[in-house]
Amino acid sequence: MAGLGLLAGCSAPREVEGVWRPSPGASPEHIPGPLKNFGPFDLAADALSAACPLILSKPNASVVALQETQPEVALRVATEYCAWLYATPEGRYEMSMLSDSSRPGDAVRGLRSCSLPPFVDDSRYAPGTLKQIFALHNHPFGTRLSAGDLRFIESMATVHDWEVLTREGRVRLSIIAFFSRSRDASAPTCDGFYQYVPATREMMLWSRTGGRWKQESHGIVTWLDARTYRLDAL
Template sequence: MKNFGPYALAADALTAACPLILSKPNATVVHLQETQPEVALRSATEYCAWLYATPDGRYEMSMLSDSSRPGDSVRGMRSCALPAFVDDPRYAPGSLKQVFALHNHPFGTRLSAGDLRFIEAMASVHDWEVLTREGTIRLSLIAFFSRSRDASAPTCDGFYQYVPVTREMMLWTRTEDRWKQESHGIVTWLDERTYRLDAR
């Protein structure tokens, strides 16, 4: 991955997390969007987890959550409520560094205003940049997606990334074993629920 250049462990951790999350039931509903949009909306499920750095230089993924945020069903939306901190009894309190807030986007759409507000709120309680053995990794929100129309074999086709410290949104797409990154722009908030992407 281009932006992760020397950060092989972080890139490997993301590459491993993507198919794991997308393999969960209804983590992708692309196959239903055109023929059964109502079913797609009802069945779509978001799963979320933290990818965190441990004191011994490894990356671990927390347990997956599929708990919806309050009010989702009323608004016809899908989201996943992720706790602010990881509780891993193997490590001393305060020694873990949350790096990537991971989730899937069942419809393959880009990051929502709610997604961005969540990671910006997390940036108020976590380090915006984490120093690891590989170097400095920036706190980010990641949304994996699949374009596969085969519900039994979802593919990890890419992910959206938002970095609060730079306000940059990026799209990563995958072809075979190669990842390509393109900038979607810098986020400018128009109001509490609406943002604009400005060219970098």
Template sequence: MPGFGPFDTFSDALMAACPVILSQPHATAGRKGAQDFNVRWRISKEYCAWLYYTPVGKYEMSMLTDQSAQDDLDRRRSCLLPETVDDARFSPGSLKYVFALHNHPYEGHLSDGDLRMIVSMGRVHGWVMELGGRKVPLSIVAFFSNSDDLDHPSCDGFFQYIPVTGELKKWTGEARGGWRQEVLGTVTWQDETHYRIDEK
């Protein structure tokens, strides 16, 4: 179901989504190594949503879900993102899925589960979307905060994986405004289940 929007650009939508997701209960554990980090990590949760493009030329974010799968040792959080959005204003086949959004409780790289999930979604929705005369590749985004203020966490950046190019990126906010992009590496899929990461 629709959560919030609309936005004219996906950049505006991403910047609006970051504080909304990180401000959810237990969405961030603060800086790794900080006092009480281990407790914060144990109770942390992942939230996820779709950022999608509508037939009226706007970007919207779906409602957040916190349904999660945890490993047996409770070491990892994995939000379960539904395959599609139920937006009653538009026919189901008319929505274009652009970004799978979620939070990481601390500044940690995208996980194996993150990479596999967005590849599975790409097989369903396609790898590149034609949106208002431009091509936008499907990707997964994980927002993070380095703030120990859990009530008002800052949006310090996000990790991104773009399956069609294989790029793993990290975006961080700069003091003077704007975002700095760093390419961390490239993911190469050897077959449907195996891949390697070539770090930069």
């Protein structure tokens, strides 16, 4: 298949600032950190507020406007980026580099996803001293968290602490999906994010209006089967 691709004149994906693509033989278990020119932050809220517009600024991270005019093109170019927001031994927040690699098989099925290694490799710190807390990614179409998103962070709860002690107190492991509602494709805005916390099974929507974050509970996740869940009111 690689040979056919070369004959067809396919080129390698263009480089995107801050995006890490593993070289052949690289460990699938680690993603490098920290991301340059980001953090460190003392508060999770500040780190999330900075991460949201940064991730949404990447190429095709939001295709809401394009979906209205050219839905087939939007589906083809939509790209998910993902990263870990992690706590250092000093209790401050840093972010790993971004990944834009799809989970195995998803691209063939026309699904948008992002493959995030389970651990961050930050050479400034000894192995095992970093605490992965927030699995960050964007949803190009502004949709809520998928079953795959929930299953991913639940699997991460088997290898990471469910709760981490930081400078600001205890913070729970969760997955976050940023979204933009902007109709200006060249200037996507950070309009909110969905969050799921495995420790409580609660899904929340955080929306930004007037410079402030507002939290709305979407309910408790109950699994109906391996790929389907429902939200039960609190």
